Amino acid sequence: MLTLSDLVVSFGGNKVLNGISCTINEGETVGIIGPNGCGKTTLFNCISGLVANTSGTIALRGVEIQALEPHERARRGLGRVFQNFGIFREMTLLENVLLALESNTSVISGFLPWSKKTKGLSNEALSYLEQVGLAAKANEKAASLSGGQMRLLEIIRTLALGSDMFLLDEPTAGVSPRMKEDVASLIKKLQGLKKTVLIIEHDITFIQKFCSRVIVLNEGVIVLDDTPEKVRADSRLKEIYFGSDAA
Amino acid sequence: MSSLFEILTSDYGIHLAILIGIYLILSQSLNLTFGLGQLFNLAHIASYAIGAYATALLSTETEASFAVCIVASVALSGLFAITLGGIALRLANDYFSIGTLAFSAVVSALLINWKSVTHGVLGIAGIPRPVLGVTDFYQNGWFLILLLVFVVIVQAIFYVLMRGRFGRTLRALAEYEQAAATLGKNTSMIRNFAFLFSSAAAGLAGSFFAYYLNYIDPSSFSLQEMIFVLTIVIVGRPGSFFGVIGATIFLVLLPEPLRFIDLPSAYLGPLRQLLHAALLFGVVWWKRDTLFPTQRKV
Ligand SMILES: Nc1ncnc2c1ncn2[C@@H]1O[C@H](COP(=O)(O)OP(=O)(O)OP(=O)(O)O)[C@@H](O)[C@H]1O
Numbered sequence: 450m451l452t453l454s455d456l457v458v459s460f461g462g463n464k465v466l467n468g469i470s471c472t473i474n475e476g477e478t479v480g481i482i483g484p485n486g487c488g489k490t491t492l493f494n495c496i497s498g499l500v501a502n503t504s505g506t507i508a509l510r511g512v513e514i515q516a517l518e519p520h521e522r523a524r525r526g527l528g529r530v531f532q533n534f535g536i537f538r539e540m541t542l543l544e545n546v547l548l549a550l551e552s553n554t555s556v557i558s559g560f561l562p563w564s565k566k567t568k569g570l571s572n573e574a575l576s577y578l579e580q581v582g583l584a585a586k587a588n589e590k591a592a593s594l595s596g597g598q599m600r601l602l603e604i605i606r607t608l609a610l611g612s613d614m615f616l617l618d619e620p621t622a623g624v625s626p627r628m629k630e631d632v633a634s635l636i637k638k639l640q641g642l643k644k645t646v647l648i649i650e651h652d653i654t655f656i657q658k659f660c661s662r663v664i665v666l667n668e669g670v671i672v673l674d675d676t677p678e679k680v681r682a683d684s685r686l687k688e689i690y691f692g693s694d695a696a
Numbered sequence: 697m698s699s700l701f702e703i704l705t706s707d708y709g710i711h712l713a714i715l716i717g718i719y720l721i722l723s724q725s726l727n728l729t730f731g732l733g734q735l736f737n738l739a740h741i742a743s744y745a746i747g748a749y750a751t752a753l754l755s756t757e758t759e760a761s762f763a764v765c766i767v768a769s770v771a772l773s774g775l776f777a778i779t780l781g782g783i784a785l786r787l788a789n790d791y792f793s794i795g796t797l798a799f800s801a802v803v804s805a806l807l808i809n810w811k812s813v814t815h816g817v818l819g820i821a822g823i824p825r826p827v828l829g830v831t832d833f834y835q836n837g838w839f840l841i842l843l844l845v846f847v848v849i850v851q852a853i854f855y856v857l858m859r860g861r862f863g864r865t866l867r868a869l870a871e872y873e874q875a876a877a878t879l880g881k882n883t884s885m886i887r888n889f890a891f892l893f894s895s896a897a898a899g900l901a902g903s904f905f906a907y908y909l910n911y912i913d914p915s916s917f918s919l920q921e922m923i924f925v926l927t928i929v930i931v932g933r934p935g936s937f938f939g940v941i942g943a944t945i946f947l948v949l950l951p952e953p954l955r956f957i958d959l960p961s962a963y964l965g966p967l968r969q970l971l972h973a974a975l976l977f978g979v980v981w982w983k984r985d986t987l988f989p990t991q992r993k994v
């Protein structure tokens with residue numbers, strides 16, 4: 450599904466990603482962990498096209514996409530959920546989902562705010578909101594939501610976009626313990642829909658619920674790439690998080 | 697009551713209504729880019745000037761018809777937006793406004809110095825009023841009606857643009873461009889279109905301005921004018937369709953009572969500018985937390 454080959458990203462001589470190579474298979478759910486500032490978000494930014502890679506290639510279903518604009522990558526099925534919340538707070542929940550649905554229609558369809566097409570899209574958007582129990586708040590500003598609800602909205606919005614590969618950047622950060630369950634069941638739903646999912650998380654126990662594979666990133670390189678059990682047992686994990694003395 | 701009706705239908709009332717009509721086109725179109733899109737576009741008056749000069753030159757030098765002048769003004773201002781957008785939209789935030797300011801400085805310099813075409817500071821006189829078939833619009837009352845037809849059409853177009861999917865996308869870009877891009881939005885295309893629509897409408901306003909005054913010179917397209925239109929959008933609340941309509945009427949009429957005070961006319965202009973500046977400062981101060989929200993980034 451997604452193949453990264455020797456990906457390098459540097460910011461002014463500082464190599465944040467230093468030769469990342471891996472393949473994510475279709476329908477797989479893969480966790481990505483690593484200490485703060487090791488380049489996890491940068492990896493997602495690079496895959497979705499928000500930062501350019503210095504060298505290396507990114508192939509989606511065998512087609513190289515590293516030269517494409519972010520919106521072109523999105524239209525090829527790459528969906529992104531941001532660590533710092535990518536929802537539009539100043540807009541209603543309905544508008545947030547509408548924006549995604551409209552990306553899949555021609556520019557002129559639904560151009561008139563009162564057209565039948567727009568009505569149809571609004572109903573469709575509402576049905577997405579129902580799936581995460583947010584339909585009652587459809588016309589409220591997204592800024593009024595709790596952290597957990599914002600995550601749910603952003604994930605369901607990405608589903609409405611029709612993405613088949615989801616890049617989730619710390620989907621449980623800023624989410625109350627109770628709401629974490631809702632986020633988890635939504636991710637399970639994505640799995641049920643045979644979506645390919647990459648999840649950045651600090652909480653390896655949370656990741657274990659979904660992932661058969663975990664990639665450990667440190668200082669811009671992949672240190673480990675294995676099952677969660679084996680990664681947990683590996684001494685290198687402790688070394689990365691607690692320094693070599695603790696190992 | 698009858699006195700209000702008398703004012704409205706007097707020459708003075710019609711004059712004010714025409715000014716309001718022209719500014720309604722000018723301010724609502726700036727509201728799309730600056731208001732909804734949070735693009736600090738300082739070249740709007742340059743677009744207005746291009747529209748005005750296109751109509752002035754075509755109608756005086758070639759006796760081109762109303763339709764030709766209108767279309768030429770709109771098209772040239774649109775072309776200006778495409779050029780400007782192609783260059784300035786590559787610049788980020790603050791540099792973008794400086795880029796648009798530079799473009800408007802170029803236009804100002806051309807208006808003043810390219811004397812063989814624009815007649816420099818002397819301006820262009822003798823612009824005839826439009827003639828449509830057997831109807832001419834030399835009487836201001838009829839000119840107002842012609843203008844109002846265009847005002848209504850332009851407001852309707854901008855209403856659809858702002859309230860529909862186009863405006864929604866533009867708002868998304870203003871709030872978090874990168875998130876909009878990963879939702880499949882072609883961010884630079886959307887902005888270029890916003891610029892195109894906005895500038896083309898300003899060109900139309902310019903055309904009517906030239907037709908109305910019969911005479912234009914560079915002083916009508918100064919930075920002062922840019923500040924006035926910005927003030928309208930800020931007072932009306934950036935992005936608010938009806939707010940900007942209300943603010944246009946309010947701000948065009950605001951300095952009018954000054955006329956009835958016994959004041960030397962040399963003070964009138966500066967006093968009006970002072971009034972606008974004070975109002976602009978007041979609103980910006982009052983709304984400083986929400987007026988220019990910063991873009992979120994990854
Ligand atoms: N646009 C940028 N320009 C310069 N440096 C950057 C940029 N983006 C990220 N960095 C740097 O790259 C490094 C990796 O950042 P990144 O956000 O990818 O880390 P992360 O693994 O996601 O961390 P966290 O767990 O805190 O989210 C950091 O040192 C950061 O300062």
Ligand SMILES: [Mg+2]
Binds near residue numbers: 490
């Ligand atoms: Mg991060």
